[in-house]
Amino acid sequence: ETGVTQTPRHLVMGMTNKKSLKCEQHLGHNAMYWYKQSAKKPLELMFVYNFKEQTENNSVPSRFSPECPNSSHLFLHLHTLQPEDSALYLCASSQEDLRIIGGPDPGELFFGEGSRLTVL
Amino acid sequence: TQLLEQSPQFLSIQEGENLTVYCNSSSVFSSLQWYRQEPGEGPVLLVTVVTGGEVKKLKRLTFQFGDARKDSSLHITAAQPGDTGLYLCAATPNQAGTALIFGKGTTLSVSS
Numbered sequence: 747e748t749g750v751t752q753t754p755r756h757l758v759m760g761m762t763n764k765k766s767l768k769c770e771q772h773l774g775h776n777a778m779y780w781y782k783q784s785a786k787k788p789l790e791l792m793f794v795y796n797f798k799e800q801t802e803n804n805s806v807p808s809r810f811s812p813e814c815p816n817s818s819h820l821f822l823h824l825h826t827l828q829p830e831d832s833a834l835y836l837c838a839s840s841q842e843d844l845r846i847i848g849g850p851d852p853g854e855l856f857f858g859e860g861s862r863l864t865v866l
Numbered sequence: 867t868q869l870l871e872q873s874p875q876f877l878s879i880q881e882g883e884n885l886t887v888y889c890n891s892s893s894v895f896s897s898l899q900w901y902r903q904e905p906g907e908g909p910v911l912l913v914t915v916v917t918g919g920e921v922k923k924l925k926r927l928t929f930q931f932g933d934a935r936k937d938s939s940l941h942i943t944a945a946q947p948g949d950t951g952l953y954l955c956a957a958t959p960n961q962a963g964t965a966l967i968f969g970k971g972t973t974l975s976v977s978s
Contacts, residue, residue, distance in 0.1 A: 750908070788870070789909075789954070789968040836908055836974040845963050852897050852966065856950065857908030864898060 749773065752837050752858035759827065760866050765824040767861045769837030775856070777843040780812060783834040783860070796818060818830040827865045834860045846859040869893075870955055870969035878975045882944050887972040889955035890937040896958050898931055898938045901972070903952040944974045 750771045752792040759765050771778060792804035795814040809831075811823040820837055837858040844853050871890045889898065896900075897916040901909035913922050914974055915931035915938065922929045928941040942949055952971045959967065 771882050786970060788970050791954075796963070837907070841955050846959075852899065852912060854911045854914075855900075855901075855909070855956075855966070857910070859906065859908050 750858035769820040771839040775839035781836040872969035
Protein backbone atom coordinates (compact mmCIF):
# COMPACT_ATOMS: atom_id res chain seq x y z
CA GLU A 747 0.00 0.00 0.00
CA THR A 748 1.10 3.54 -0.61
CA GLY A 749 0.16 6.98 0.65
CA VAL A 750 -2.12 7.58 3.61
CA THR A 751 -4.85 5.08 4.41
CA GLN A 752 -7.71 5.52 6.85
CA THR A 753 -10.10 3.00 8.37
CA PRO A 754 -12.97 2.71 8.67
CA ARG A 755 -14.24 4.78 5.74
CA HIS A 756 -17.67 5.07 7.34
CA LEU A 757 -18.70 4.83 10.98
CA VAL A 758 -22.08 5.22 12.66
CA MET A 759 -22.10 5.33 16.43
CA GLY A 760 -24.37 6.18 19.29
CA MET A 761 -23.48 8.83 21.82
CA THR A 762 -22.49 6.23 24.42
CA ASN A 763 -20.26 4.14 22.16
CA LYS A 764 -16.49 3.98 22.11
CA LYS A 765 -14.80 3.64 18.73
CA SER A 766 -11.46 4.42 17.12
CA LEU A 767 -10.32 5.79 13.79
CA LYS A 768 -7.05 4.52 12.37
CA CYS A 769 -4.58 6.17 10.03
CA GLU A 770 -1.44 4.70 8.51
CA GLN A 771 1.10 6.42 6.28
CA HIS A 772 3.62 4.63 4.08
CA LEU A 773 5.52 7.74 3.03
CA GLY A 774 8.22 7.82 5.70
CA HIS A 775 6.91 11.17 6.97
CA ASN A 776 7.66 12.52 10.43
CA ALA A 777 4.50 14.55 11.06
CA MET A 778 0.88 13.40 11.19
CA TYR A 779 -2.33 15.37 11.64
CA TRP A 780 -6.02 14.97 12.36
CA TYR A 781 -8.39 17.41 10.67
CA LYS A 782 -12.17 17.75 10.98
CA GLN A 783 -14.12 18.66 7.83
CA SER A 784 -17.69 19.85 8.34
CA ALA A 785 -20.08 21.27 5.78
CA LYS A 786 -19.71 25.00 5.21
CA LYS A 787 -16.68 25.26 7.50
CA PRO A 788 -12.95 25.43 6.79
CA LEU A 789 -10.84 22.40 7.59
CA GLU A 790 -10.20 22.45 11.32
CA LEU A 791 -6.83 21.27 12.61
CA MET A 792 -7.34 19.07 15.67
CA PHE A 793 -4.02 17.46 16.55
CA VAL A 794 -0.45 17.42 15.28
CA TYR A 795 2.18 14.80 16.03
CA ASN A 796 5.82 15.36 15.16
CA PHE A 797 8.15 12.38 15.63
CA LYS A 798 5.39 10.70 17.72
CA GLU A 799 5.16 13.66 20.08
CA GLN A 800 1.96 15.68 20.23
CA THR A 801 2.78 19.25 19.37
CA GLU A 802 -0.70 20.71 18.90
CA ASN A 803 -4.02 20.21 20.59
CA ASN A 804 -6.27 22.81 19.08
CA SER A 805 -8.72 23.15 21.99
CA VAL A 806 -10.31 19.84 21.09
CA PRO A 807 -12.84 18.38 23.57
CA SER A 808 -11.53 15.52 25.67
CA ARG A 809 -14.04 13.12 24.10
CA PHE A 810 -11.50 12.98 21.27
CA SER A 811 -8.29 11.25 22.33
CA PRO A 812 -5.39 10.85 19.88
CA GLU A 813 -2.69 8.22 20.03
CA CYS A 814 0.49 7.98 18.00
CA PRO A 815 2.38 4.76 18.81
CA ASN A 816 4.97 5.35 16.08
CA SER A 817 5.58 7.80 13.24
CA SER A 818 3.56 5.66 10.78
CA HIS A 819 0.36 5.17 12.76
CA LEU A 820 -2.15 7.58 14.23
CA PHE A 821 -5.38 6.82 16.03
CA LEU A 822 -8.31 8.95 17.12
CA HIS A 823 -10.23 7.39 19.99
CA LEU A 824 -13.84 8.51 20.27
CA HIS A 825 -16.12 8.28 23.31
CA THR A 826 -19.40 9.88 24.37
CA LEU A 827 -19.58 11.94 21.21
CA GLN A 828 -22.29 14.44 20.36
CA PRO A 829 -24.35 14.64 17.15
CA GLU A 830 -22.49 17.85 16.22
CA ASP A 831 -19.30 15.77 16.03
CA SER A 832 -20.62 14.14 12.86
CA ALA A 833 -18.17 15.07 10.13
CA LEU A 834 -15.46 13.78 7.82
CA TYR A 835 -12.26 13.18 9.79
CA LEU A 836 -9.16 13.48 7.66
CA CYS A 837 -5.72 12.22 8.53
CA ALA A 838 -2.72 13.83 6.85
CA SER A 839 1.04 13.54 6.93
CA SER A 840 3.98 15.66 5.85
CA GLN A 841 7.71 15.15 5.66
CA GLU A 842 8.22 17.60 8.50
CA ASP A 843 5.83 19.60 10.71
CA LEU A 844 4.64 22.32 8.31
CA ARG A 845 4.68 24.90 11.06
CA ILE A 846 8.42 24.67 11.61
CA ILE A 847 9.74 24.06 8.11
CA GLY A 848 10.71 27.67 7.60
CA GLY A 849 11.38 29.40 4.31
CA PRO A 850 8.75 30.33 1.74
CA ASP A 851 7.79 26.81 0.68
CA PRO A 852 5.38 25.38 3.25
CA GLY A 853 5.72 21.77 2.17
CA GLU A 854 2.81 19.51 1.27
CA LEU A 855 0.10 17.77 3.22
CA PHE A 856 -0.78 14.26 2.05
CA PHE A 857 -4.33 13.39 3.05
CA GLY A 858 -6.08 10.09 3.51
CA GLU A 859 -9.53 9.48 2.07
CA GLY A 860 -11.18 10.30 5.37
CA SER A 861 -13.51 8.55 7.81
CA ARG A 862 -17.13 9.69 7.56
CA LEU A 863 -18.49 9.71 11.12
CA THR A 864 -22.18 9.89 11.98
CA VAL A 865 -23.18 10.24 15.63
CA LEU A 866 -26.79 9.35 16.35
CA THR B 867 -8.27 36.01 13.28
CA GLN B 868 -6.95 35.37 9.79
CA LEU B 869 -9.59 34.22 7.35
CA LEU B 870 -9.54 32.98 3.79
CA GLU B 871 -12.71 33.79 1.88
CA GLN B 872 -13.40 31.67 -1.17
CA SER B 873 -15.88 32.55 -3.88
CA PRO B 874 -18.13 31.46 -5.32
CA GLN B 875 -19.21 28.81 -2.84
CA PHE B 876 -20.81 26.69 -5.56
CA LEU B 877 -20.34 26.64 -9.32
CA SER B 878 -22.18 24.44 -11.81
CA ILE B 879 -21.12 24.68 -15.45
CA GLN B 880 -21.17 22.80 -18.75
CA GLU B 881 -18.18 21.00 -20.20
CA GLY B 882 -16.04 23.34 -22.28
CA GLU B 883 -16.78 26.50 -20.29
CA ASN B 884 -14.12 28.63 -18.61
CA LEU B 885 -14.27 29.60 -14.96
CA THR B 886 -12.39 31.47 -12.26
CA VAL B 887 -12.54 30.93 -8.51
CA TYR B 888 -11.09 33.26 -5.92
CA CYS B 889 -9.39 33.13 -2.54
CA ASN B 890 -9.20 36.43 -0.67
CA SER B 891 -7.95 37.70 2.66
CA SER B 892 -7.08 40.93 4.41
CA SER B 893 -3.89 39.31 5.70
CA VAL B 894 -0.55 38.87 3.99
CA PHE B 895 0.69 35.32 3.60
CA SER B 896 4.14 33.92 2.92
CA SER B 897 2.69 31.32 0.53
CA LEU B 898 -0.59 29.94 -0.71
CA GLN B 899 -1.64 26.50 -1.88
CA TRP B 900 -4.58 25.11 -3.85
CA TYR B 901 -5.89 21.62 -3.12
CA ARG B 902 -8.58 19.68 -4.99
CA GLN B 903 -10.81 17.19 -3.18
CA GLU B 904 -12.75 14.81 -5.39
CA PRO B 905 -15.91 13.18 -4.02
CA GLY B 906 -15.05 10.43 -1.53
CA GLU B 907 -11.36 11.35 -1.47
CA GLY B 908 -9.00 13.48 0.57
CA PRO B 909 -7.60 16.79 -0.70
CA VAL B 910 -4.65 16.62 -3.11
CA LEU B 911 -2.18 19.46 -3.59
CA LEU B 912 -2.36 21.14 -7.00
CA VAL B 913 0.10 24.01 -6.64
CA THR B 914 2.05 26.22 -4.24
CA VAL B 915 2.67 29.90 -5.00
CA VAL B 916 5.16 31.90 -2.96
CA THR B 917 5.99 35.13 -4.82
CA GLY B 918 3.65 38.10 -5.19
CA GLY B 919 2.35 38.24 -8.77
CA GLU B 920 3.45 34.68 -9.47
CA VAL B 921 1.56 32.76 -12.15
CA LYS B 922 1.72 28.98 -12.45
CA LYS B 923 0.10 26.77 -15.05
CA LEU B 924 -0.90 23.15 -14.69
CA LYS B 925 -2.35 21.99 -18.02
CA ARG B 926 -5.72 23.83 -18.24
CA LEU B 927 -5.41 25.33 -14.76
CA THR B 928 -3.80 28.73 -14.19
CA PHE B 929 -3.01 29.91 -10.67
CA GLN B 930 -2.11 33.46 -9.70
CA PHE B 931 -0.88 34.88 -6.41
CA GLY B 932 -1.80 38.52 -5.85
CA ASP B 933 0.92 41.15 -5.92
CA ALA B 934 0.38 41.90 -2.23
CA ARG B 935 0.23 38.18 -1.34
CA LYS B 936 -3.27 38.55 0.11
CA ASP B 937 -5.28 36.78 -2.56
CA SER B 938 -5.17 34.19 -5.30
CA SER B 939 -7.20 33.01 -8.25
CA LEU B 940 -7.61 29.73 -10.08
CA HIS B 941 -8.72 29.81 -13.70
CA ILE B 942 -9.80 26.67 -15.53
CA THR B 943 -9.99 26.71 -19.31
CA ALA B 944 -12.38 24.39 -21.14
CA ALA B 945 -13.59 22.61 -18.00
CA GLN B 946 -14.11 18.85 -18.11
CA PRO B 947 -16.20 16.54 -15.92
CA GLY B 948 -12.96 15.31 -14.34
CA ASP B 949 -12.46 18.80 -12.90
CA THR B 950 -15.46 18.28 -10.63
CA GLY B 951 -14.57 18.59 -6.97
CA LEU B 952 -14.02 20.87 -4.01
CA TYR B 953 -11.24 23.41 -4.53
CA LEU B 954 -9.58 24.51 -1.29
CA CYS B 955 -7.10 27.28 -0.82
CA ALA B 956 -4.69 27.10 2.11
CA ALA B 957 -2.26 29.76 3.23
CA THR B 958 0.77 29.98 5.45
CA PRO B 959 0.62 33.00 7.78
CA ASN B 960 3.68 35.19 8.13
CA GLN B 961 3.95 34.29 11.81
CA ALA B 962 6.44 31.54 12.51
CA GLY B 963 5.04 28.37 14.01
CA THR B 964 1.49 28.88 12.74
CA ALA B 965 -0.48 26.13 11.06
CA LEU B 966 -1.92 26.28 7.55
CA ILE B 967 -5.23 28.15 7.28
CA PHE B 968 -7.87 26.71 4.97
CA GLY B 969 -10.77 28.39 3.20
CA LYS B 970 -14.25 26.82 3.08
CA GLY B 971 -13.74 25.84 -0.54
CA THR B 972 -15.53 26.19 -3.87
CA THR B 973 -17.59 23.20 -5.00
CA LEU B 974 -17.34 22.83 -8.78
CA SER B 975 -19.63 20.61 -10.82
CA VAL B 976 -18.91 20.15 -14.52
CA SER B 977 -21.55 18.31 -16.52
CA SER B 978 -21.11 16.83 -19.98
